[in-house]
Amino acid sequence: MRFSEIKDHLSQFRVGIAGAGGLGSNCAVALARSGVGTLVVSDFDVVEPANLNRQYYFTSQVGMYKSVALKENIARINPDITVIALTQKLNGRNIPEIFVGCDIMVEAFDSADMKEMLVETILTKMPGTPVVIGSGLAGWGDSDAIRYRKVDDTVYICGDQSTTVDDDMPPMAPRVGMVANMQANTVIEILMKRTRDYFRL
Amino acid sequence: MKIFLNNRAEEFNAETLSVSEMLELKKFSFRMRIIKINGALIPKDRYDSTFIREGDNVLMLYLMSGG
Numbered sequence: 001m002r003f004s005e006i007k008d009h010l011s012q013f014r015v016g017i018a019g020a021g022g023l024g025s026n027c028a029v030a031l032a033r034s035g036v037g038t039l040v041v042s043d044f045d046v047v048e049p050a051n052l053n054r055q056y057y058f059t060s061q062v063g064m065y066k067s068v069a070l071k072e073n074i075a076r077i078n079p080d081i082t083v084i085a086l087t088q089k090l091n092g093r094n095i096p097e098i099f100v101g102c103d104i105m106v107e108a109f110d111s112a113d114m115k116e117m118l119v120e121t122i123l124t125k126m127p128g129t130p131v132v133i134g135s136g137l138a139g140w141g142d143s144d145a146i147r148y149r150k151v152d153d154t155v156y157i158c159g160d161q162s163t164t165v166d167d168d169m170p171p172m173a174p175r176v177g178m179v180a181n182m183q184a185n186t187v188i189e190i191l192m193k194r195t196r197d198y199f200r201l
Numbered sequence: 202m203k204i205f206l207n208n209r210a211e212e213f214n215a216e217t218l219s220v221s222e223m224l225e226l227k228k229f230s231f232r233m234r235i236i237k238i239n240g241a242l243i244p245k246d247r248y249d250s251t252f253i254r255e256g257d258n259v260l261m262l263y264l265m266s267g268g
Binding site for chain 1: 232233234235237240242244245260262263264265266267268
């Protein structure tokens with residue numbers, strides 16, 4: 001299949017990205033470059049200088065809401081993509097409302113308890129929506145430990161599933177980018193198997 | 202009982218175990234995880250009251266901080 005056809009197919013889908021940090025910003029950019037039509041990105045945080053070691057932002061964007069800065073960056077990369085940028089703090093109540101109509105969800109949070117809350121919410125309140133989780137990306141090296149696993153038809157997990165971020169194991173661009181791009185690759189793999197639906201609302 | 206834990210056969214010396222008991226027996230200490238039994242999500246507040254039985258398919262994912 002040629003890239004023009006792939007892009008055309010992907011353009012009809014809407015992907016939800018919960019969190020616009022290292023995982024979310026890099027994953028969103030990979031999906032935008034690939035032509036996924038609509039991205040719903042939510043993050044309540046603003047860009048800080050310390051984020052620039054791995055997140056897809058620029059020094060001039062420090063202080064901006066991450067989701068808004070990401071929308072700006074994606075517009076410069078691929079203006080055909082619609083980015084819906086939201087700045088609410090996500091919780092079990094607003095997640096199903098904010099991400100309604102999304103074909104797939106990308107879990108791109110930082111803290112483990114937020115990841116757990118998001119996955120539980122999707123599995124219970126958005127049944128049937130696949131979720132692609134990022135778990136285990138701290139530090140550097142050990143590229144081989146980062147892997148992809150399809151748990152079942154709705155749960156996919158990318159990462160080493162063992163390292164956890166702390167002062168001596170910071171998140172850094174290469175491994176965070178590997179997991180983020182693995183999540184994007186998984187999203188594309190799922191969407192490429194979907195048939196075109198002319199009757200989408 | 203024999204169960205499948207992350208697609209691997211496991212045997213326990215009990216007829217049935219609550220999710221909490223299984224976690225303790227296996228010394229699974231990570232705090233953040235997702236558990237599914239036969240495809241159904243088990244919320245954390247039901248780990249004590251949900252029982253694993255012969256032949257169950259238990260999936261466990263660890264959620265590590267960082268993003």
